[in-house]
Amino acid sequence: MSRPLNFLHLTTFYPPYSFGGDAVQLYRLAHALAEEGHHVDVVHCVDSYHLLHPAEPPVKFAEHPNVVRHELRSGYRGLSPLLTQQTGQPWLKRKAIGEALRMRSYDVIHFHNISLLGPGVLAARPARGQAVKMYTTHEHWLVCPTHVLWKFNRAPCEKPDCLRCTIQAKRPPQIWRYTGLLPRMAKHVDQFVAPSRFTAQMHAERGFPQPVAYLPNFMDRVDQDWRDPAPRPQEAPYFLFVGRLELIKGLQTLIALWDRVPYDLLLAGAGTYEPELRSMAARNPRIRFLGQLPQRELGALYHHALACIVPSVTYETFGMTSVEAFARKTPVVVRNLGALPEVVRDSGGGFVYGSDEELLHALECFAGSPKLRAELGEKGYQGFLQWWCREAHLRTYFDYLNRNAEKKFGAIPWQ
Numbered sequence: 001m002s003r004p005l006n007f008l009h010l011t012t013f014y015p016p017y018s019f020g021g022d023a024v025q026l027y028r029l030a031h032a033l034a035e036e037g038h039h040v041d042v043v044h045c046v047d048s049y050h051l052l053h054p055a056e057p058p059v060k061f062a063e064h065p066n067v068v069r070h071e072l073r074s075g076y077r078g079l080s081p082l083l084t085q086q087t088g089q090p091w092l093k094r095k096a097i098g099e100a101l102r103m104r105s106y107d108v109i110h111f112h113n114i115s116l117l118g119p120g121v122l123a124a125r126p127a128r129g130q131a132v133k134m135y136t137t138h139e140h141w142l143v144c145p146t147h148v149l150w151k152f153n154r155a156p157c158e159k160p161d162c163l164r165c166t167i168q169a170k171r172p173p174q175i176w177r178y179t180g181l182l183p184r185m186a187k188h189v190d191q192f193v194a195p196s197r198f199t200a201q202m203h204a205e206r207g208f209p210q211p212v213a214y215l216p217n218f219m220d221r222v223d224q225d226w227r228d229p230a231p232r233p234q235e236a237p238y239f240l241f242v243g244r245l246e247l248i249k250g251l252q253t254l255i256a257l258w259d260r261v262p263y264d265l266l267l268a269g270a271g272t273y274e275p276e277l278r279s280m281a282a283r284n285p286r287i288r289f290l291g292q293l294p295q296r297e298l299g300a301l302y303h304h305a306l307a308c309i310v311p312s313v314t315y316e317t318f319g320m321t322s323v324e325a326f327a328r329k330t331p332v333v334v335r336n337l338g339a340l341p342e343v344v345r346d347s348g349g350g351f352v353y354g355s356d357e358e359l360l361h362a363l364e365c366f367a368g369s370p371k372l373r374a375e376l377g378e379k380g381y382q383g384f385l386q387w388w389c390r391e392a393h394l395r396t397y398f399d400y401l402n403r404n405a406e407k408k409f410g411a412i413p414w415q
Helices: 021-035 046-052 079-087 091-101 119-123 162-168 181-186 197-205 223-227 251-260 274-281 295-304 320-326 340-347 356-368 370-388 390-409
Strands: 006-010 039-045 067-072 108-111 132-136 191-194 212-214 238-242 264-268 287-291 308-310 332-335 350-353
Touching (some): 006 021, 021 067, 021 320, 021 390, 039 046, 039 091, 046 079, 067 091, 079 091, 119 181, 191 197, 223 295, 238 295, 251 264, 251 274, 264 295, 274 287, 295 320, 320 332, 320 370, 332 356, 340 350, 340 370, 356 370
Parallel strands (some): 006 039, 039 067, 108 132, 132 191, 191 212, 238 264, 238 308, 264 287, 308 332, 332 350
């Protein structure tokens, strides 16, 4: 029997001071570990959050007694993440991170989105004991200064042109990327993992020097969402989009097409591209913006939707929206790009489309055949149980930790 472990997670964003799916995935992992009896410390940068969002977070997240958040706040505020962005080192955060490393004897140090902690943080080690060190590539930041392989703000990146692309994205070029800092720091990590086979392959193709293994994301089991779902949000049948309202998420492609679809489209999320999207959709009463919603309110939306649509126009690293839909026995329709087709092809829980006509055909199939919707939704749910639920994730996660402990220490210290 393994003893309870001490985990330290380091990341830029963590709920409620967060924006995207990487922070939510870490939140799920931290709480899953805590509920298994382990102790979890999370170090995250509030200064980075406020650099992009000056106000306090609009959505609250429940805390677990075994999870302790350690907020990085500097008297220099936004200067701290900007200095890290340029140099790759956590200069104004170094003292606080050092204090966190001295809090206890850690068994595992796990890095997530460290874009505004800097690659220099990968050299961190506990003040006492010895730890396995893991890194999850929630984004493509290790091989892309703009994180998302979205070239010149208009198309997926097929061939790197990083300096020009960074400048066009109105971000300051990162000096450290031209110094060899990242390859040197990456040697301090025992195991890199990616949430999709596609993302692992992209890191290899873009020259990342360390091997990247496959560890898919997960969602906690939400059986009650479909056994005893909340009431329908509306009587009329609808399709659903869930995600950040940003250009790369592709929602504009749905809005442009929706005059040809005789069903409602419900949109859950918020983002910087929202004003433009609302303007595009203003003349179509079948398109409804619901704003950013907590997961407990999304359950019924997923469960009662004809299908969930994932139209991203860049290389997603996973496709968490699909798994959230599968957990409620709802099928999905995803663009044939990046990691999105993986979960559909692995499970059989939906359709993959490459053109507007293929998308329209898929929507017609789901709207016209409740039997087909139920069959594909069940396939998605079985895939969820097999690969993307908490139990499946933790089993593989600890396999990686145990293997790396044996390789690094000659034995597994916690067994």
